[in-house]
Amino acid sequence: MYVCICAAVSDTQVRACIRNGARTVEEIGERCQAGTGCGTCLDHLDGMLEQDLAPSNAA
Numbered sequence: 001m002y003v004c005i006c007a008a009v010s011d012t013q014v015r016a017c018i019r020n021g022a023r024t025v026e027e028i029g030e031r032c033q034a035g036t037g038c039g040t041c042l043d044h045l046d047g048m049l050e051q052d053l054a055p056s057n058a059a
């Protein structure tokens with residue numbers, strides 16, 4: 001599923017960026033361009049960061 005339409009970036013790609021060290025929406029943008037266009041997806045990217053970086057998800 002595409003998270004960012006502008007850059008055609010899927011949720012799988014965003015999760016890979018987070019796994020590879022992206023800790024902010026800006027860092028996701030640097031790694032896979034998601035969120036660098038219209039900005040509509042920024043809230044969603046933020047939510048994915050929170051979800052994937054939550055301590056309960058670390059295990």
Ligand code: FES
Pocket residue numbers: 003004005006007034035036037038039040041042
């Ligand atoms: S949908 Fe991601 S920047 Fe436009």
